[in-house]
Amino acid sequence: MTIIYMFLFFLYGLIFGSFFNVVGLRIPKKESIVHPPSHCTICDRRLTIKDLVPVFSYVFLKGKCRGCGTKIHWVYPVMELVTGLLFTFAYYQLGFTLELAVALLFISLLVIITVSDIAYMLIPDKILVFFLIPLIVLRVFVPLSPWWDSIIGAFVGFGVLFLIAVVSKGGMGGGDIKLFFVIGLVLGSIPTLLTLFLASIIGTVVGIISLRRTKQGRKTPIPFGPSIALAAIVSYFYGEMLVDWYVNLFF
Numbered sequence: 001m002t003i004i005y006m007f008l009f010f011l012y013g014l015i016f017g018s019f020f021n022v023v024g025l026r027i028p029k030k031e032s033i034v035h036p037p038s039h040c041t042i043c044d045r046r047l048t049i050k051d052l053v054p055v056f057s058y059v060f061l062k063g064k065c066r067g068c069g070t071k072i073h074w075v076y077p078v079m080e081l082v083t084g085l086l087f088t089f090a091y092y093q094l095g096f097t098l099e100l101a102v103a104l105l106f107i108s109l110l111v112i113i114t115v116s117d118i119a120y121m122l123i124p125d126k127i128l129v130f131f132l133i134p135l136i137v138l139r140v141f142v143p144l145s146p147w148w149d150s151i152i153g154a155f156v157g158f159g160v161l162f163l164i165a166v167v168s169k170g171g172m173g174g175g176d177i178k179l180f181f182v183i184g185l186v187l188g189s190i191p192t193l194l195t196l197f198l199a200s201i202i203g204t205v206v207g208i209i210s211l212r213r214t215k216q217g218r219k220t221p222i223p224f225g226p227s228i229a230l231a232a233i234v235s236y237f238y239g240e241m242l243v244d245w246y247v248n249l250f251f
């Protein structure tokens with residue numbers, strides 16, 4: 001039975017991932033997420049069922065629009081696949097629990113902000129607030145232990161990022177700061193600090209790789225959101241384990 005449900009969660013993840021691409025691309029531009037229907041942004045060709053099957057369409061079309069041959073960004077199929085895998089993994093780890101709802105919402109939020117941060121260097125407030133409200137309600141019913149660690153986490157996340165922003169004079173975007181408030185609420189204080197630590201490492205690695213690839217020097221800014229998202233997912237599922245392991249190295 002578990003296998004069947006895992007397969008279903010994978011399918012849901014693919015479909016939701018495809019929808020999250022649309023949300024992440026349209027909300028920052030203040031466009032409706034339902035109108036107009038999906039179309040090629042270059043030639044305006046309306047996409048049909050054949051173009052809209054998550055991941056498969058991309059492979060089948062060899063990553064090109066059927067109308068004008070414009071390359072489709074690899075981020076779309078990757079985010080679909082990632083959402084599918086993360087939904088499956090969340091179900092596998094948590095089963096049908098209320099915490100699964102927290103995990104699915106958290107994953108959804110992180111996928112959407114990854115898309116919009118890659119596309120526009122922007123994490124929209126609308127998205128943060130949309131997910132913040134149900135996450136607060138859920139954390140009342142499935143609290144961390146102790147329950148107030150959610151509140152501490154939210155303020156630690158927000159506070160530390162705010163300090164970094166002040167010290168680095170704008171090296172940290174406002175969206176990143178607010179995102180860390182939501183992360184703190186979901187994860188609690190220690191895993192939130194772990195998220196920041198991991199995100200810095202991932203961000204540095206990404207920075208070095210893209211510097212080498214573009215050779216444009218330091219001037220092209222790199223969105224920090226995707227690194228935060230990846231770090232937050234790792235902390236959510238393995239934070240406690242990683243912190244225990246690290247502490248045991250010394251004591």
Ligand SMILES: [Zn+2]
Binds near residue numbers: 043065066067069
């Ligand atoms: Zn086109």
